[in-house]
Amino acid sequence: MEYGVVYLVLAAAFGLFMAWGIGANDVANAMAPSVGSKVLTIRQAVVVAAIFEFAGAVLAGGEVTATIRSGIVETGALEDSPELLVFGMLAALASAGTWLLIASKRGWPASTTHSIIGALVGFAIAAVGWSAVQWGVVGTVVASWVVSPVLAGIASFVLFRSVQYLVLDNPDPLRAARLWVPIYIGLTAFVIASVTMVKGLSHLGLELTEAESYGYALAFAAGMWLVGKGLVARISIDPSADRDFHFASVERVFGVLMVVVACAMAFAHGSNDVANAIGPVAAVVSVVTSGGDVGAQAELPLWILLLGGGGIVAGLFMLGHHVIATVGSNITQLTPSRGFACGLATAGTVVFASGFGLPISTTQTLVGAVLGIGLARGIAALNLRVVGGVFMSWLVTLPAGGILAIFFFYLLLLAFGG
Numbered sequence: 069m070e071y072g073v074v075y076l077v078l079a080a081a082f083g084l085f086m087a088w089g090i091g092a093n094d095v096a097n098a099m100a101p102s103v104g105s106k107v108l109t110i111r112q113a114v115v116v117a118a119i120f121e122f123a124g125a126v127l128a129g130g131e132v133t134a135t136i137r138s139g140i141v142e143t144g145a146l147e148d149s150p151e152l153l154v155f156g157m158l159a160a161l162a163s164a165g166t167w168l169l170i171a172s173k174r175g176w177p178a179s180t181t182h183s184i185i186g187a188l189v190g191f192a193i194a195a196v197g198w199s200a201v202q203w204g205v206v207g208t209v210v211a212s213w214v215v216s217p218v219l220a221g222i223a224s225f226v227l228f229r230s231v232q233y234l235v236l237d238n239p240d241p242l243r244a245a246r247l248w249v250p251i252y253i254g255l256t257a258f259v260i261a262s263v264t265m266v267k268g269l270s271h272l273g274l275e276l277t278e279a280e281s282y283g284y285a286l287a288f289a290a291g292m293w294l295v296g297k298g299l300v301a302r303i304s305i306d307p308s309a310d311r312d313f314h315f316a317s318v319e320r321v322f323g324v325l326m327v328v329v330a331c332a333m334a335f336a337h338g339s340n341d342v343a344n345a346i347g348p349v350a351a352v353v354s355v356v357t358s359g360g361d362v363g364a365q366a367e368l369p370l371w372i373l374l375l376g377g378g379g380i381v382a383g384l385f386m387l388g389h390h391v392i393a394t395v396g397s398n399i400t401q402l403t404p405s406r407g408f409a410c411g412l413a414t415a416g417t418v419v420f421a422s423g424f425g426l427p428i429s430t431t432q433t434l435v436g437a438v439l440g441i442g443l444a445r446g447i448a449a450l451n452l453r454v455v456g457g458v459f460m461s462w463l464v465t466l467p468a469g470g471i472l473a474i475f476f477f478y479l480l481l482l483a484f485g486g
Contacts, residue, residue, distance in 0.1 A: 071484060072356045075154050082161035083349035083372070084379040086184070087342070089168025091383025094180045094341050094430050095121065095334070099384070102330035102411070107323045107404050114385050116327075117334045122377045124338025125346075127264055140188040140209075141200060150355050155480040156191035156473075157348035163187040163472030164344070167465065172387045176461035179429035183469040184344040185209060190470030191477050209426060216417050216428040217436025223413035224440035231405050232444075236315065242305070245321040250296030252408065253328050258289035259416045260332045264339070292328070299324045315405075322404035329411035336418040337430050338377070346376040406441045413437040 099113040108116065141156065164183035171178035185206065192200040231248075238244035262285035265276055276284070303324070305317045349372050355361065414430070414437045421428040 075158070075352055075356050078158050079154075079161070079349045079352035080375060082158055082165065083345050083375055085165040086161045086168070086180075086348075087345035087376045087379025088383035088386075089165045089172065089183075090180045090341055090345055091117075091380035091385075092172035092387035093168050093178060093383075095337060095380055095384040095388060099330060099333065099388070102326050102333070102407060107326040107407065108330055110385075110388070113330065114381060116330050117384055118377070118381045120331050120334035121338035121342065121380055122373070124335040124340075125342035125373055125377060127339070140185060140202060140205060141192045150361070151484070152195045154352050154355055155477055155484070156188070156195055157351045158480055159191050159473045159476035160184055160187035160469075161345070161348050162476045163190070164469055166472055167468050171461060171465070172383075178461045178465045179213075179431040180341055180344045181209075181429045181431075182213070182465040184348070186466040186469030187473035188348075190473035193470075194474045194477050209428075212421060212426045212428045213432055216421060217432040217439075219436075220413045220417040220433045221436040221440035221443070223416065224409045224437035225444045227409035227413055228406060228441055228444045231409060235318065236405070241315060241318045242321070245318045246300050249300055249321050249325050250293050252325050252412075253296035254289040254293035256325070256328055256332050256412050256415070257292035258285050259412065260335060260419055261285035261288045264335075264419060296324065296328070315403075319404045322408055325408045326404045326411070329408050329415065332415040333411050336415040338380075340418050340421065340428065341430050342373075342376045342380065345379065346372045349375070409444075410434070410437040410441050413440065 095117050099108070099117060102108040102116075103110060103113050141153075161184075164180065164187045167183050168178060168180060189201050189206065234248050235241050235244045262282055265281035265285055300321055303317075303320055353369065353372065414434045417433050417437075418428060418430055
């Protein structure tokens with residue numbers, strides 16, 4: 069291809085910009101329960117995100133990357149014009165990154181998944197027409213955007229009710245917390261490990277039977293349960309804090325659980341949403357390195373994963389605090405026990421969807437889980453004005469991504485004489 073090197077440089081730059089936007093917006097959502105419940109500081113959240121976002125992207129992100137790279141646009145219609153596919157993927161990255169920058173500065177939890185899929189649909193319609201969009205895949209993805217927050221909301225509601233019944237309403241809540249928190253840690257570990265091993269490792273060449281996958285997941289969960297028991301046993305009690313807030317020491321025990329859930333949330337987010345940045349980059353690299361073959365299935369180079377992970381951490385550190393405030397504090401007040409239920413419900417839903425290659429919205433899933441916590445406490449615990457603003461930002465994101473993509477697509481056509 070005539071401008072092959074230029075296309076690769078632009079793909080890297082725009083992919084980094086998009087990953088930065090994901091970090092500024094969506095990773096902030098993943099860390100919001102932990103930071104909102106004051107278990108982790110922003111700096112600690114960045115470290116956790118850096119480690120586990122990479123792990124999630126590498127171990128369980130392959131299926132979703134494939135969907136973003138070639139599942140939305142009918143690439144067969146562009147076989148004679150590979151440059152159009154390259155321009156479209158570049159335009160999608162530029163438009164989604166631009167919208168995420170706008171949303172993040174305003175503190176809106178806009179979905180990166182909405183942004184990139186809206187952008188891909190916009191480019192396909194502009195380049196070829198409505199027939200270039202694989203509407204069946206888009207319909208499945210859109211349906212998952214409705215189902216995932218509902219499932220996460222139900223799961224968080226049930227989990228928090230179990231915390232209330234087993235711990236908070238117990239005559240000796242501190243003793244109950246010491247018993248049940250390690251079990252919840254084991255449950256969190258089992259949910260993440262089992263779905264990852266059953267659905268997420270095949271692209272790494274690790275073919276495990278279902279029995280082996282669940283066996284390893286159970287062993288991992290048992291190990292984490294033992295680690296949890298050790299950590300909880302080391303927590304000292306502060307009687308003076310309990311005088312001001314009866315559950316202060318109980319919440320300190322749940323703080324241990326929240327660190328585990330924060331790791332799970334970052335892993336789940338990496339497994340799903342990193343694909344929003346690296347999927348289009350992988351498509352451009354595949355077309356350029358194959359000499360214009362739009363149907364080429366190239367391996368995902370390590371540098372693309374590093375690009376995505378690095379951009380995400382930078383975005384979280386530089387601009388993530390705005391959205392953390394919206395989701396972590398402004399919708400409903402989160403404590404470690406509430407944040408646990410919210411985080412595990414979100415992580416489980418996202419990792420499960422990742423295993424099936426569904427690019428669901430982490431933002432919607434998390435907000436659904438936070439709403440579930442609020443409902444468990446009563447409708448008065450919800451800030452309905454903030455909730456309304458969040459829903460409006462979701463509605464605007466899809467068409468905004470599409471319109472911006474069309475603008476950038478024609479700009480690239482003009483720049484490269486297409």
